[in-house]
Amino acid sequence: MEYKLLILIIAFATVKINLTESRQNDKRRWKSDKSLYSHYVNICDIQDRISKVHCYCENIKIKTATKADCWVFNGGIAEDDPFWSNFYSQPMIEKLSFNVRADGGLTYIPAKIIVRLERLLILNIQYANIYSIPSFAFTNSTSLREIMLPKNKIVKLDKMSFAHLIMLSNVSLIDNQISELQRDVFYDLPNLQRLFLSKNKIEVLHDGCFKHLNNLIKLDLSSNVLAVIVRENFQGLSNLISLDMRNNKLMMIGDLAFTELWSLQELYLDSNEIEFISERGFGGLTQLRKLSIADNNLGVIDNNVFGDVKKLNVLDLRNNELETLKEEVVQNVIENFKTNYALIALAGNKLNCDCSLSWLHKLSNETRSRRVKTALARLSCISDIKLPNTNYSKAEKMMDSSHTLNSMAYKKTFEKMYEDGEGNIEDDPVYEDTLQDQESELPSNKIEYRRKLLHIPAEMLPCPSKYSFEASFSPPTQDEVKYYKSSSSKVVTASLSYMMIILFNMT
Numbered sequence: 464m465e466y467k468l469l470i471l472i473i474a475f476a477t478v479k480i481n482l483t484e485s486r487q488n489d490k491r492r493w494k495s496d497k498s499l500y501s502h503y504v505n506i507c508d509i510q511d512r513i514s515k516v517h518c519y520c521e522n523i524k525i526k527t528a529t530k531a532d533c534w535v536f537n538g539g540i541a542e543d544d545p546f547w548s549n550f551y552s553q554p555m556i557e558k559l560s561f562n563v564r565a566d567g568g569l570t571y572i573p574a575k576i577i578v579r580l581e582r583l584l585i586l587n588i589q590y591a592n593i594y595s596i597p598s599f600a601f602t603n604s605t606s607l608r609e610i611m612l613p614k615n616k617i618v619k620l621d622k623m624s625f626a627h628l629i630m631l632s633n634v635s636l637i638d639n640q641i642s643e644l645q646r647d648v649f650y651d652l653p654n655l656q657r658l659f660l661s662k663n664k665i666e667v668l669h670d671g672c673f674k675h676l677n678n679l680i681k682l683d684l685s686s687n688v689l690a691v692i693v694r695e696n697f698q699g700l701s702n703l704i705s706l707d708m709r710n711n712k713l714m715m716i717g718d719l720a721f722t723e724l725w726s727l728q729e730l731y732l733d734s735n736e737i738e739f740i741s742e743r744g745f746g747g748l749t750q751l752r753k754l755s756i757a758d759n760n761l762g763v764i765d766n767n768v769f770g771d772v773k774k775l776n777v778l779d780l781r782n783n784e785l786e787t788l789k790e791e792v793v794q795n796v797i798e799n800f801k802t803n804y805a806l807i808a809l810a811g812n813k814l815n816c817d818c819s820l821s822w823l824h825k826l827s828n829e830t831r832s833r834r835v836k837t838a839l840a841r842l843s844c845i846s847d848i849k850l851p852n853t854n855y856s857k858a859e860k861m862m863d864s865s866h867t868l869n870s871m872a873y874k875k876t877f878e879k880m881y882e883d884g885e886g887n888i889e890d891d892p893v894y895e896d897t898l899q900d901q902e903s904e905l906p907s908n909k910i911e912y913r914r915k916l917l918h919i920p921a922e923m924l925p926c927p928s929k930y931s932f933e934a935s936f937s938p939p940t941q942d943e944v945k946y947y948k949s950s951s952s953k954v955v956t957a958s959l960s961y962m963m964i965i966l967f968n969m970t
């Protein structure tokens with residue numbers, strides 16, 4: 464009997480302790496706990512037609528909604544408006560969105576509700592008019608995992624604007640007006656993995672601006688106006704796997720620009736204005752597998768550019784100004800292009816049909832990648848050799864085509880093959896354009912022929928080599944003149960712009 468009573472007393476005491484504890488919590492949370500939720504309007508069930516905010520929730524009952532989509536209407540709502548406290552009516556919200564329907568409707572991050580919604584995981588605000596994000600705007604929330612702020616006209620990110628958010632893993636600031644990233648904007652975010660900054664006006668990355676983001680995996684800086692990148696920009700990003708810098712204004716890639724990115728596997732540099740990649744431009748990128756530099760102005764690629772990039776197996780160089788791609792450039796990675804999922808894309812360049820491309824025949828034969836085979840089968844090259852006015856039997860001449868590369872007979876055979884092959888040139892629309900542009904600049908008596916590279920047997924590709932040029936004292940062919948002119952002028956312009964950039968940086 465006494466024993467039972469004791470148990471009862473203990474049980475009662477525990478209940479009481481729990482009760483007082485939770486009350487205290489509630490007090491802390493809601494300040495006044497008289498008629499706890501009753502004097503707040505249920506934000507999921509707003510009857511007032513002139514309310515500036517309306518929310519749609521998956522559960523309307525008080526204290527049950529986990530998801531609220533709120534619309535902010537004309538006139539907007541001030542930061543200290545008593546309306547905000549109505550969010551007390553739905554403390555279980557995990558996912559909260561604001562769609563702002565008129566300019567100026569919401570000019571700040573509603574910190575008041577973030578601090579009180581202890582279960583908030585995802586905050587999404589769009590079409591607001593938020594000029595800047597102040598320090599600690601997200602109130603050191605320990606629950607927030609995702610902050611999405613697209614299309615809010617944000618210009619300025621203050622230091623510590625994203626700080627002390629231990630669970631935060633995704634941040635999107637896509638489509639705002641941010642022009643620079645200072646240091647310490649992103650601070651103490653131990654779980655941040657994805658940061659989206661595309662479609663802004665970012666022109667300047669201050670050294671170390673990502674310094675605290677050691678666990679970032681994906682960084683999207685595409686569609687900004689970055690013209691220069693240096694090693695210091697990427698300090699701290701030692702776990703970054705994917706960097707997207709498409710559609711910026713980059714003109715060159717200087718030595719060791721990405722060397723802080725030890726783990727990088729994918730680098731997208733498409734649609735910039737890159738003319739030059741310095742010899743160690745990709746230095747340190749030992750894990751890189753995918754490199755995309757399509758739609759730039761690359762004229763030459765230095766032999767050692769891929770020296771460190773030993774795992775590369777996807778390379779996209781489409782729509783550049785390349786006249787050749789020597790085997791030496793890719794010798795480090797050529798075995799990778801023979802594996803199943805490899806890709807090498809070179810369409811839309813001005814490749815010359817010469818023996819420096821003969822390695823592509825071999826690659827096409829040896830690769831297991833269907834994508835490589837297809838891309839190479841479609842690849843065209845250009846030759847400016849004139850059509851012969853003498854007829855040759857193709858078979859006959861092919862037999863005696865020794866490698867006396869300057870021999871007139873050889874040339875003619877080669878030319879004849881062009882003629883024969885003209886009928887089966889497939890159309891490549893992008894390429895057609897560049898070709899036409901080029902043709903219009905040529906003297907009228909000069910015609911260029913475009914052939915599928917793989918339709919020309921490797922041993923028939925002429926070698927405009929220095930050796931043959933000097934050894935035979937015949938005047939240089941148009942082919943050779945063109946080759947030398949273009950390759951040397953490219954190098955000169957490239958190094959000139961490099962020097963200019965260095966000078967520019969020093970001043």
Ligand SMILES: *[C@@H]1O[C@H](CO)[C@@H](O)[C@H](O)[C@H]1NC(C)=O
Nearest residue numbers: 598599600601602603626627
């Ligand atoms: C967040 O935490 C930092 C560092 O502990 C502190 O200085 C700051 O005042 C806090 N801000 C808010 C809004 O809680």
Ligand SMILES: *[C@@H]1O[C@H](CO)[C@@H](O)[C@H](O)[C@H]1NC(C)=O
Nearest residue numbers: 585608609631632633634657
């Ligand atoms: C972060 O974004 C990725 C891809 O955009 C998504 O798959 C993931 O679920 C998001 N994580 C969180 C915690 O929101």
Ligand SMILES: *[C@@H]1O[C@H](CO)[C@@H](O)[C@H](O)[C@H]1NC(C)=O
Nearest residue numbers: 821823824825826827828921
């Ligand atoms: C590619 O393979 C074909 C047929 O298998 C062969 O005739 C040709 O010589 C090979 N070419 C090279 C460059 O290895």
Ligand SMILES: *[C@@H]1O[C@H](CO)[C@@H](O)[C@H](O)[C@H]1NC(C)=O
Nearest residue numbers: 850851852853854855856879
């Ligand atoms: C080339 O061959 C065509 C027919 O195959 C012939 O009509 C023409 O006269 C030949 N030209 C010369 C230069 O032998």
